Amino acid sequence: MANTPSIPKGTRDFSPVEMLRRKYIFGTIEKVFQKYGFLPLETPAMENLSTLTGKYGEEGDRLIFKVLNSGDAWKGVSEEVKEQLAKGEEVHPGKLAGELSDKALRYDLTVPFARYVVQHRNELAFPFKRYQIQPVWRADRPQKGRYREFYQCDADVIGSKSLLNEVELVELTAEVFAALDLQVVIKVNNRKVLSGIAEISGQPEKVVDMVTAIDKLDKIGRAKVEEEMRSKGITDEAITRIAPLFELKGTWAEQRPLLENWLADSAIAQEGLKNLSMVFKTAGDRFVPRDDVHGRATLEFDPTLARGLDYYTGAIFEVKANEGSLQSSICGGGRYDDLTGIFGLKDMSGVGISFGADRIYDVLLELGKFPEELGSSTRVLFANFGENEALHCLKLLRQVREAAIAAELYPDAVKMAKQFKYADDKGIPFVAIIGENEMKQGIVTVKDMKTGEQKAVKEGELLTQLGQG
């Protein structure tokens, strides 16, 4: 080929085999979502740029894919900016992008959901529980497990402050990964506790810097975390004051009294701790190891868990696989108290969880956890011996399909070796052979592709023959 076509950086094609596996993941997640009372929702791939900007932090805004205005996009650029450019002056990239583009690809599913809720507030029954399984786009630099187009599977409850929602989401998460047969750790923390720690440090305005540094503790170690905090303008005194955080070890039950004592002067921290207590008390007993579905996941308190998205205000969750080599998170979420506030609807607290289907795929593939029977859909292939035989097969084909057995007839009367190879390649377990002889006698020769055994059965017995093995 002169010029092999290609696809944009960080995007992928999905072959039939991959799609079957992906659909298995989506289907499993969707079934659990529905079981917990969530209803489906879809929103457009594009949102107004203004809907998305300012919701994900500075870093997030940079990663939003903007869509160039159609027509002559240049026309929309203001005289002021044009003059600046003509003079060779630097124009703030965000400003220029904003004038060339007023649409953008969605960065996640939560913000479009908040927009939807505000826009349709009068039509919705609250608390509103929706799930959404759609692709999102990020202009990130791709790596393993990181793509520019990937799917999120979200479940959110909006319009309820009850902590029972957090409990339900934790249980839902455990159930999804149990259904996928994957051992995971569900880590929980609360932004209020983190805010309280910042308060106690004496520099409450530095929460975000503090928290993003603390988040790296298990990765880069205490010394480097402190170094990063210093570089962000956090004083040595503040760092000393938050030192107890680095000493924390053990289970929630062990850490709780220490935290309550240490953060006694912070009302917000106390509230966060109370929330965590409720979640652990209510959901926690589901996670003692045992043989039923909840035995596959463990629930852990992680005081260093922060999560980057700006809009979280209460509980935060993150899930990591406990097996396989992928160390990044495969699922995350939390409570956001005022996401709809930005769109003009106050007092609408929500909490949600997002499953990263693409990363779950990579983990399941590495561990060989996809069910085997996903490989093939067709159960029987009718070999084609020529026009007469093929027409005869059509009748049987309909009967087989009526019995809800997936079947196909090879469309061309090519040599047998080729037809058998086709069945083999597609993983079709049976081949029905009806040549001149079989036709005359009203029988079908059925070959089991796995064992290689062949059996002649009456046409009427074909269904029962296919039902076995």
Added chain:
RNA sequence: GUGGAUGUAGCUCAGUUGGUUAGAGCGCCGGAUUGUGGUUCCGGAGGUCGCCGGUUCAAGCCCGGUCUUCCACCCCA
């Protein structure tokens, strides 16, 4: 966005200090086997060496640029 690697047949990769016609395994196609795949044997097709430019008598190999993939940051699903 910063730093670093990588790219040779459909796939995984060899290819010496720059030197004739660029190789292997797997896969694909054909045959041994005109009603039998997966095993075996024999044969065959398939490459403007990512792309553009430069150095040179001569470039897959050296230099510059660009794109892709990957790795570390940053951040995240």
